[in-house]
């Protein structure tokens with residue numbers, strides 16, 4: 001079995017190697033650019049997160065508890081994102097990949113075949129999170145003043161965590177494909193998303209956010225602390241991982257080792273569980289899905305809508321593209337788990353934001369906290385919008401896939417095509433980001449002016465992140481991707497994510513000073529001239545950045561499409 | 567209608583098309599022949615604007631595909647060698663899509679779409695997702711979608727691959743009908759029988775360059791071997807296979 005496994009893994013490594021060397025010097029340049037930008041990004045994330053953590057640590061009494069909470073939150077977010085990307089990638093790797101039937105017909109050990117794909121799934125779904133561990137753990141290590149050993153040990157915890165989630169994701173997929181025919185995966189995801197939403201709502205109730213919102217009164221402060229310290233989801237591996245990591249980095253080694261033990265045990269159990277479904281259960285599910293490709297298509301609710309009636313005013317070519325995009329999106333079952341990721345991320349986000357209530361904070365800190373909070377909220381909202389955009393907006397061109405020639409043969413210019421893609425992505429993204437921003441504003445009870453500014457920033461973010469997604473999607477198309485998750489994690493997708501976060505960082509940085517001025521002076525904003533001048537310059541620079549972030553990618557994207565060869 | 571002038575296409579150092587010039591007149595069926603990897607698909611992709619030529623130009627319907635691609639695309643229909651189309655649409659929806667993109671009249675295009683599906687015998691599958699179609703069914707759907715928007719020029723890459731005998735016959739008849747209606751067809755194919763019976767002009771390409779061009783009679787006349795049928799002409803031009811070697815290999819002799 002080991003020999004078979006090695007032989008199978010060699011196919012993958014050769015494929016990767018060949019495609020790398022085929023690209024020749026261009027591939028080498030790409031690699032170098034990606035390495036450099038990746039490094040800059042990780043370094044920037046490290047510095048940025050370090051700042052935020054240091055600011056939290058300055059809040060007396062609750063600092064270390066808050067950053068511990070933050071870590072738990074990060075791992076919880078990882079857990080959901082990883083679970084869904086594991087499911088999407090394993091559906092593609094086990095059930096939709098073309099070479100599966102070839103490999104099943106070869107005289108190789110079935111378990112080896114299963115495990116070779118498992119390693120593919122795990123690497124594809126987890127490597128980004130693994131690299132994100134670098135800046136996060138380093139920033140925590142710096143703030144908590146831990147040594148190299150603690151930093152390295154944290155990666156052991158992270159590795160086990162990744163293994164647990166991917167084994168569970170694969171197991172879940174195999175069971176799901178055994179039970180549900182391929183054509184009904186969507187129903188399954190609808191069902192699963194309702195379940196996840198309910199679970200998260202219960203989870204939020206258990207957190208009792210209202211308990212956390214009264215730290216200003218001395219008597220309740222102890223309660224507040226106690227409630228913060230109470231574990232939020234003690235049975236989830238994300239909690240164990242965050243505890244182990246925080247323990248290693250803060251010097252609480254006993255606690256760290258205890259949770260590392262939990263993780264190791266859970267990894268063993270979930271891996272064994274996965275092995276137990278890798279035989280007959282997997283094979284039957286695979287047959288099931290292969291046969292179901294030929295099942296008759298049943299018209300659903302969405303198919304009965306007469307889209308042409310509602311879109312009558314659009315230009316015909318644009319209208320047809322919109323209808324096609326909508327239908328393809330709805331019917332693509334790999335899109336559904338992605339939607340669930342969004343729902344889950346948003347709920348986690350809102351739940352966490354809802355614990356902060358500015359109006360109840362001690363008056364003394366209010367300016368610092370307002371400054372930090374404005375940045376953190378807009379930064380987090382921006383990050384959420386960007387990661388959603390990476391999955392949907394950036395991939396919306398590559399998703400045309402091998403059918404892209406149809407678009408190329410249509411009497412339509414690349415400009416018109418990009419325009420259609422822009423608008424069809426912009427509206428949903430705007431809707432989502434305004435919901436995020438407005439909910440945050442309401443929960444945090446920020447003042448009306450900051451609220452309006454946040455809403456306007458939400459608009460700018462949606463316009464520019466859509467334009468960047470469409471433009472970069474056209475510059476770095478990946479028409480041969482097996483699934484949408486693969487597009488988001490391709491070279492261009494990563495570059496997009498990095499540029500998007502850079503754009504958000506710069507935008508916020510430019511607004512930070514004017515906002516600070518507003519918080520310190522309130523409505524007497526027009527008092528000093530020099531600082532006001534700086535603030536105006538900053539706002540001007542902000543607007544220029546927005547214009548550039550919109551126009552540049554769209555123009556470059558159009559050029560790239562005109563040059564594109566199929 | 568189609569004029570290729572000194573087309574060159576290089577992939578890095580490798581030359582896939584070398585100094586190719588072809589003229590196809592209106593109402594003509596042009597047969598494009600050549601061994602695997604000769605450069606047929608590459609030429610067709612340049613004509614349709616899917617690839618950029620390294621040098622040279624391609625005029626289609628009088629428009630330069632590089633300078634005025636949209637005008638060209640309005641008057642051509644393209645059937646690629648591999649019929650990748652939106653798997654998550656149904657056959658009917660795909661035809662609606664094409665009708666909309668080419669701004670066809672709604673009621674008449676609906677009727678025509680239904681007729682075409684029936685003609686190609688995929689009407690029973692009209693409401694099924696394309697992902698459940700077989701290769702030949704997809705091929706026929708792509709053909710139907712092209713005929714639907716009624717282009718002046720058809721550019722077709724290997725139309726017969728994957729078609730059953732009956733469908734192949736339908737397609738052949740259709741080519742003749744299109745010719746009668748004054749359309750111009752540029753067909754790349756390996757089916758010598760199609761070329762022999764349908765094409766007005768034949769071009770044979772090998773190793774990136776055109777090695778013979780003309781009507782069937784002209785090819786016969788110029789052929790050294792003096793052979794009568796296209797297969798012999800084709801093989802004498804492109805080199806005959808080493809059949810003895812194949813036999814030996816299969817029977818295990820060295």
Ligand SMILES: Nc1ncnc2c1ncn2[C@@H]1O[C@H](COP(=O)(O)OP(=O)(O)OP(=O)(O)O)[C@@H](O)[C@H]1O
Pocket residue numbers: 577580582600601602603604605606607608609
């Ligand atoms: N993207 C590419 N990069 C490098 N070389 C390519 C590329 N596409 C095609 N080629 C090469 O160009 C040559 C011509 O290919 P083309 O597809 O035009 O052949 P063809 O005549 O259509 O062959 P067939 O009859 O097999 O379809 C081949 O040698 C092929 O290897």
Ligand SMILES: [Mg+2]
Pocket residue numbers: 606607608647723
């Ligand atoms: Mg070809």
